[in-house]
Amino acid sequence: MTPRSTSAGGRRRLLAAGLLLATGSATLGRAARAASASVSEEREPVRIAVIEGLSGVFANAGEAVLRNLTFAVERINARGGVRLPGGARKLALLRLDSKGSLEEALSALRSAIDQGARIVCQGNSSAVATALVDAIDKHNARDPARRVVFLNYSAVEPSLTNERCSFWHFRFDAHADMRLQALVEVMREDADLQRLYLIGQDYSFGQQLARRARAVVAAARPDVQIVGDELHPLGRVKDFMPYAQKIRASGAQAVLTGNWGSDLTLLAKALREAGSSARLYTFYGNALGAPTAIGEAGVGRVLAVAEWHPNAGDAASDALHAAFRQRYPDPRDDYLHLRMLLMVEMLAAAIERAGATEALAVARALEDARLAPTAMFALGGRHEAWMRAQDHQLQQPLVVSVMDRVGSPGVRVDVEGSGYGFRTLRRFAAAELALPSTCSMTRPPL
Numbered sequence: 001m002t003p004r005s006t007s008a009g010g011r012r013r014l015l016a017a018g019l020l021l022a023t024g025s026a027t028l029g030r031a032a033r034a035a036s037a038s039v040s041e042e043r044e045p046v047r048i049a050v051i052e053g054l055s056g057v058f059a060n061a062g063e064a065v066l067r068n069l070t071f072a073v074e075r076i077n078a079r080g081g082v083r084l085p086g087g088a089r090k091l092a093l094l095r096l097d098s099k100g101s102l103e104e105a106l107s108a109l110r111s112a113i114d115q116g117a118r119i120v121c122q123g124n125s126s127a128v129a130t131a132l133v134d135a136i137d138k139h140n141a142r143d144p145a146r147r148v149v150f151l152n153y154s155a156v157e158p159s160l161t162n163e164r165c166s167f168w169h170f171r172f173d174a175h176a177d178m179r180l181q182a183l184v185e186v187m188r189e190d191a192d193l194q195r196l197y198l199i200g201q202d203y204s205f206g207q208q209l210a211r212r213a214r215a216v217v218a219a220a221r222p223d224v225q226i227v228g229d230e231l232h233p234l235g236r237v238k239d240f241m242p243y244a245q246k247i248r249a250s251g252a253q254a255v256l257t258g259n260w261g262s263d264l265t266l267l268a269k270a271l272r273e274a275g276s277s278a279r280l281y282t283f284y285g286n287a288l289g290a291p292t293a294i295g296e297a298g299v300g301r302v303l304a305v306a307e308w309h310p311n312a313g314d315a316a317s318d319a320l321h322a323a324f325r326q327r328y329p330d331p332r333d334d335y336l337h338l339r340m341l342l343m344v345e346m347l348a349a350a351i352e353r354a355g356a357t358e359a360l361a362v363a364r365a366l367e368d369a370r371l372a373p374t375a376m377f378a379l380g381g382r383h384e385a386w387m388r389a390q391d392h393q394l395q396q397p398l399v400v401s402v403m404d405r406v407g408s409p410g411v412r413v414d415v416e417g418s419g420y421g422f423r424t425l426r427r428f429a430a431a432e433l434a435l436p437s438t439c440s441m442t443r444p445p446l
Helices: 009-045 061-080 102-114 126-141 176-187 205-218 241-250 262-273 292-297 316-325 338-354 361-367
Strands: 048-054 091-097 121-123 149-152 169-170 193-202 226-234 254-257 279-282 300-308 384-386 393-395 398-405 418-426
Touching: 048 061, 048 102, 048 338, 061 091, 061 316, 061 338, 091 102, 091 300, 102 121, 102 126, 121 126, 126 149, 126 169, 126 262, 149 361, 169 393, 176 205, 176 279, 176 300, 176 398, 176 418, 193 241, 193 393, 226 241, 254 262, 262 279, 262 292, 279 292, 279 361, 292 338, 292 398, 292 418, 338 361, 338 384
Parallel strands: 048 091, 048 121, 121 149, 149 169, 193 226, 193 254, 254 279, 279 300
Antiparallel strands: 300 398, 384 393, 398 418
């Protein structure tokens, strides 16, 4: 029997049914691909971009940062990463070399965003940090779908949490005025000090420190005469002997400097070779080659201020430092920054509280966040960090320590295999150094 031919209406109904099936299949396929992409994104690591000078004159400072952040990230990943609604995700560092240049740093920021990083870290230059804050503010307003949070671990120019404060910027180091206040409080008790020499790097941080130091020293020690006050080019002086000779000729009993990296190491070496007996009140004299460069001449004379040091005097500090040295056994790599571990821990906790990695959610979770002493640090129950919501300036204890021979009372371990370590002179609670802020912050709407 010959089948009946299909009518025109029947053919149209069959065609429509076929199109409906095809459309449904395509929609299901797109949904499946979207779900797969979503699962894939949830399982991808949370990218944290580190924009730092990893080549050039300050490469040693940049590499020290990378070691500390790597150590911090590995500790969190060993615990399974950060817990999110879609499942735990690991943290991953993106290493971007700014080469010590503002232009390269801004280029690295664009690259970080394009690579999917929504957390950006930097610190070894207040000038770079200021440029990044400005660029991030503009980017976040222009491209809210790809906003980023800026975590600052070392750029200490005070204006970054005062008149230049930004909702997207969080500073995890004590700023220069806080560090200076701690040093000058110790300077009050330096009975031999009558003549002080100021020297620093000629950029925003060094300039601010020079201005502020005069006022703070005058208030605390009006009897002290400042016999020298000069700035030198950042990272470009190869021979500090002329500066050292001027310091010695001035009769200064002490030098106050915020120098870091090779600018500090070369200055310290020149002072030793010039035979200067001046005490060094420093921001960063406890590592990156400075103790080795100074040697025996630094015993009892080189002071440093930091949030912590490995001879803090409790079992948890000993264990933390031992773990870092096990991870980086080369003595030249021995420079543990507790604030960088705190920064990564507070970031991880904020991501978990927010339940997301989106910049606005993370920033809001960081505001007013507190990291009480935990089993990870323990630190004798003495270290507590609070991110002040008003200006996004971390409040935490500071310690002023002095260089001494390893094995001396209070100096169980040395620094960088130099044979010299640091012992605590005075510890300041966070509240003792909490300074008022002029920040007037604009917060984005919910």
